[in-house]
Amino acid sequence: MLVWAPKHVWDIVLAIGQHLVLSASSAATGLLLALLIGLASVGRPRIYSVAITVANLIFVIPSLAMFALLIPLVGLGFTPAFISLSAYCLLIILRNVWTGLRSTPTDVLEAADGMGYSRRQRLIRIELPLALPLILSGTRLALVMSIGIATVAAFIGGGGLGTIILIGVNQEHLEKILVGSLATAGLAFICDALLLWAERLLLPWR
């Protein structure tokens, strides 16, 4: 049944690579921004509410439209896809960072204060580690979502598995469509499992 795929293994591997680079770098950037904004808004809920409102608005805008809005500013290819995906990831991760940082039990905070921790020490040594499980699960969710949306990047020359799907539709070539789609779903599944495993490894007490 598979005729095209065995002869084009390297094309597929290349597409998977591009796909992974785009989605992983977006999730990582989203994580970094979410941590910065989350830490900056500890004790200043105003910053958080502004950031989350903006992120929500961006999140609602359909990916292809978002790419198109960015093309006049940054051109075609990887960049507009990367910017949009990072912004989508930011929303998902920021929500979790905020919830995680806020949900430290009061007695833990009081104990830290009683032990003479400064605000910053308490934040870095107590609140952040306790928020880690939520932050990691947010990142996992964001990465899985990015892998799905990254297929759309093929429209604007961003490469990845979406390219194989697009070519498949243009040529009405079922095998290419299936290979592109299933590889994307498989990639999402594997990344999800890997990050879940990493979560357990990092947080053995859970």
Next chain:
Amino acid sequence: MMLATVVGWLNQHGAEFLLALWRHVMMSLLSLSAALVIGLFLAAAIVDRAKLGFIVINIVSGLRTLPSLAVLAITVPLFGIGLTPAIIALTILALPPILLNAHVGLRDADPDAVEAAVGMGMHRLQVLLQIRFPLAAPAIFAGGQTATIQVISGATLAPFIGGGGLGDYIVTGIGILDIPTLLIGAIPIALLALGAEYSLTRIERRLFSEELWR
């Protein structure tokens, strides 16, 4: 200057633009309604059948891992190109959030209320329609809202299987690298999605967060 170009273009091609907008909205509404009917029916069918429920929920959750583009693409070999396959694909995209939310809402409806209704002599269908559905309404609405945003977003990709809609301008704009054409698609789509999200959130607040429940 760019704005002037856009306005001039709209003067010339207004009818064509309205047609694309109409197609986009109609395509989204049709698939949402279809997904609502199918999703609610399935959720009602599995509420008392744990085994069947497990199978259906797993299949639908599995559907979720397929990206929108893949769902659209797979309909082409099966149903050809055009508006109908696009609507079918969008219905499949809208189904998971609606069904999963409805399932959780119906299943977790206050057991005391359900028991009281059974005690009052209501039969299964009555319990479902008069107790479970009203209690699950907020969850169902939230699922519908998620589905709406997904469908508007998915409909943007419809031109790629010949489904038309506002995404046509984006695809053409990318093809000939013409910024105004690109924006004529992108800006209305963004506004459509933001408008839908805003109005649904307002409606949700009106319906569910007022004194009605307390």
